[in-house]
Amino acid sequence: MKRVLVVLGVLVVVIAGAVVWHRFDEPPARYVVLQYADASELWRSGDPETSLVRQIARELATRGSLSLDRLRQDGAVVVTTIDAKAQSAAAAAIRDRAAGRAGLVAVDPASGSVRAYAPGEDAAPDRAGGVVRQPGSVFFPFSAAAALQEGKPLDQGDALRAVRVAQKAGVPEYADVEGTRTKLLDGPEGGLRTLDLASGYATFAAEGVHRDAHFVTHVTDVHGATLYQALDTPQPAFDRDPLRSKEIANQVNEVLRKDPACGDDLWTACRASDPAEVRHAWFAAATPELSVSVFAGEAGAVDAGLPKAVWEKLRP
Template sequence: MKKQKAGNRLGGQTGFLLQAVTNQLITLGFDETEIQRGGLRITSTFEEGAQKGATAAVRKVGPDTNTEGLRIGLAAVRPGTGEVVAMYAGKNFINDQINNATREFAQAGSTFKPFALAAAFEQGVPLGAELNGDSPSTVNGYTFSNYGDKSYGPVSLLQATEFSINSAYVQLESEVGVDAVAQAVIRAGVPDTTPGLNLDNLDLTFVLGTASPSGLSMANAYATFAAGGVQSDTTYITKVMGLNGGLLYEYEPKTMAAFDANIANSVSYTLNKVVTDGTAFAAQKLGRPAAAKTGTTDGNKSAWFVGYTPQLATAVLMAKEDSSGIPVSLSGTGGLGTVTGGSYPAAIWTAFMTAALQNEPVVEFTAPTGDLTKAPDCPLIMPIDGTPIPVGCPTPSIIEFGPEPTVESSASAAPIPSDGAPAPIQPGDQTAPDPGIAPAPSDGPPAPPTDEAVP
């Protein structure tokens, strides 16, 4: 048998995993010489079945034509603990040591919309809130278009999420505040040092995913929703033992309550609807409850699929670069004119999650309580006391009242009867009936998704 070269032991994903563990050991204070000398017994978080499933998913359902410069990253995180159970970082560590799962290089696209959703829920905005789904649409001087420049008309927040409607989400962001959206992103677990997440220089494009987080950060951020709002740091290591068998390190999750549990459960409820009724429908093949969001950026420079079950959160991203490392369009990759988040990324996510969860029980999401999933209480008439109109309500009618009527005192005026039949209405009577405001007709729900379909 041909002897294996030493370098080959780092081939495939192995080198990436060892590099991640080594870097964390150094961060934990272990001396690099001590690490290289050997003798430490390290228990990692990587699970063999899940790790094999990640590699197999990319190979089996990922694109296999026109892949020059293609970069694919996958990261899977346990909600509540931050344990990284699997990672696909690149084709082969020996040939290219750049980790596409931990590198911050691909704009997130519409996978940032759930953070705006969480911020809106925190401000009491319900899923029934009405938003403008027209395209193009101008908000505060910014003009935005939906995918394919498709107009939906008035839509609910639920529909805006299911069909990833840009114009509606920009309106939502303008009303809840871009800073509130950014803070939700950070609280969920995306580092504030992420490219494009400069809190001093944000505009209404932010909700459309102009920032470039790592796949690991996005998996961990969505894991926060899966864990009922509990955010945890990530780890590759659970335990380190010394040469003499002594315990040198044991991982204890550092968690914080990033969101109220009902807010997180409401996000999960909504993202589950994106799977059952919207652009993330490819995840239905998983055969168990899932919550997910697609993302496709301008110029088709990147495509994402981020989703979770109660037990596992996973992000899959795809992007292309030229020989100089400059982002280029994914168009043509794998034979697709446009690579959307619902195409190859969704297929990879579903194949991986199927393998990673094959021995795990089917778990339902915790249902939200309260009024967040209902329509807002919208006034039909503009309040005269200046009470703010709830986010997502159409502009109420303004009723203007004329001068008080005067009673003319003259001998010709009709006498007021004291009893018997009521006086007949005099010709020319101008008494108006009680005013009534009819709700505007609805155009109905938007058409089924076409922008994120799997080929």
């Protein structure tokens, strides 16, 4: 009997050891958590990836050399620039005024932080950052700034110079559009994204100072160590001389504030696309606190006033 008990004891020890070894052999489950700017949870690994999550992942890969898969190995917290209330309001504005068939991006001119990114409610396309279309008359500020650089009337800006101005203001030469490297503003038929337009108008609202539009503030590991930190790199956009850049921006802002589309708001600079120029619709508006761009329509006639109606829903 004693011998049986000894054998059973040995078996228990062996089995227990095997269980412990098995537990240590398997790495613990780790998560990547994306947070809103107020530290509330936006997304965690295992949840479906949205267009916003994919934009954040692209930024982490290009600016921080960090992939979600790599972060998932040890666990990480990604603090984003997205304002939870603004994001909710943007999604509601698109749903209520455009039946989900529009895209909206809001950028803080003072920091370049993307505060809201609403791609529309369809599974595809991402109308905030995955659709490239001709800007039409909402491109006016860049053309006007190009004219002022050459001492010409605001309606006589050189097209090639206007593209360079737009790039200095925040429109990248190339962008990852749904996994494809795409050249923006490529010739007379060139286009840009809703995200780019919001970033460009933010530069005018910041009186000629450009800050890169970005989705991520910082990334920490599970122990709180910083893995990535966004840098603030303000640059004068319209002239090497910051005072001249400010002067050009404010001259353009003065014209934009007089646009009838802005109504009687003396602090808002805005522009709406002309339906005679493009078969989709744009509206861009900016104050020192927020730059917002709205895109609607894929093909055929659309309601030219729809983007402005979405913006009116969002504005405080």
